[in-house]
Amino acid sequence: MSITAPWIPPWIPDILSSPQPAGRTLFLSDLHLGTAWERLSRDRDLEALLHSLPGNLDDLVLGGDIFEFWWEWTHAVPRAHLPFLLTLRDLAREGIRIHFIAGNHDFKVGDFLRDFLPAQVHPDGFRMEIGGQAWLMVHGDGMARSDRADRRIRRLLRSRWAQSLWNLVPADLAYRVAGGVGKASRVANPGPAPNIEEYRADAVRWILEHGLSGVVHGHTHRPLLERLPTGQHYINNGDWVIHRSAVWIRPDEPARLIDCRQEGHPWASNT
Numbered sequence: 001m002s003i004t005a006p007w008i009p010p011w012i013p014d015i016l017s018s019p020q021p022a023g024r025t026l027f028l029s030d031l032h033l034g035t036a037w038e039r040l041s042r043d044r045d046l047e048a049l050l051h052s053l054p055g056n057l058d059d060l061v062l063g064g065d066i067f068e069f070w071w072e073w074t075h076a077v078p079r080a081h082l083p084f085l086l087t088l089r090d091l092a093r094e095g096i097r098i099h100f101i102a103g104n105h106d107f108k109v110g111d112f113l114r115d116f117l118p119a120q121v122h123p124d125g126f127r128m129e130i131g132g133q134a135w136l137m138v139h140g141d142g143m144a145r146s147d148r149a150d151r152r153i154r155r156l157l158r159s160r161w162a163q164s165l166w167n168l169v170p171a172d173l174a175y176r177v178a179g180g181v182g183k184a185s186r187v188a189n190p191g192p193a194p195n196i197e198e199y200r201a202d203a204v205r206w207i208l209e210h211g212l213s214g215v216v217h218g219h220t221h222r223p224l225l226e227r228l229p230t231g232q233h234y235i236n237n238g239d240w241v242i243h244r245s246a247v248w249i250r251p252d253e254p255a256r257l258i259d260c261r262q263e264g265h266p267w268a269s270n271t
């Protein structure tokens with residue numbers, strides 16, 4: 001790639017070439033389940049949201065960092081997440097398609113979510129066709145050109161040797177280490193990512209270059225919906241830790257960024 005070529009992460013072009021049909025869609029990301037922050041009210045709000053979905057939704061996109069730390073051992077499932085996983089399985093049984101995009105806190109995503117929920121697992125994000133409109137759904141880590149360190153860490157953690165070595169770490173130890181690393185990085189990097197404007201600028205260019213109707217991402221925890229003069233949408237989902245925000249997209253309706261604290265569950269109100 002020459003220096004002047006427009007920036008796009010190497011995993012995005014593949015995603016763009018394989019669209020998946022979808023219906024009424026909700027994008028949720030950055031729940032960081034397992035962290036202590038407002039844990040009780042967060043979990044309660046999440047449960048209420050999930051229970052509002054059957055009958056009102058076709059596709060639920062879990063857009064990354066759903067868990068503060070996700071690792072699939074061959075024989076163990078973290079017990080703190082069992083109620084959430086069972087609720088997701090109920091949603092799947094109600095006919096909602098569940099999509100799981102791996103975030104930078106999802107260190108090992110194997111076949112458990114695919115088989116148990118079941119969910120469609122998208123390690124790098126995916127392209128949805130909603131009412132004939134093309135949407136790129138990604139977590140967001142490594143998405144900006146200057147996210148070089150993120151991309152290096154991502155390559156390393158996803159490498160075959162790292163994945164098989166980490167699988168030998170006992171769950172209790174792995175959770176203690178991951179919890180400490182997560183806390184330390186929040187102390188070291190408080191506030192919004194310094195390159196947050198780059199996310200928007202890159203996404204807008206991809207929208208225009210690839211004929212997309214919109215890009216939705218999480219990761220930076222800064223809710224923002226921008227409608228371009230030409231009608232397409234750039235949407236930063238925000239998070240479920242502080243903002244309780246979600247992206248709601250229906251065929252033939254403008255996309256919306258919902259503040260669930262203010263609006264509740266509008267997808268359920270007009271039935």
Ligand SMILES: [Mn+2]
Pocket residue numbers: 064065103104105139141218219220
């Ligand atoms: Mn993230």
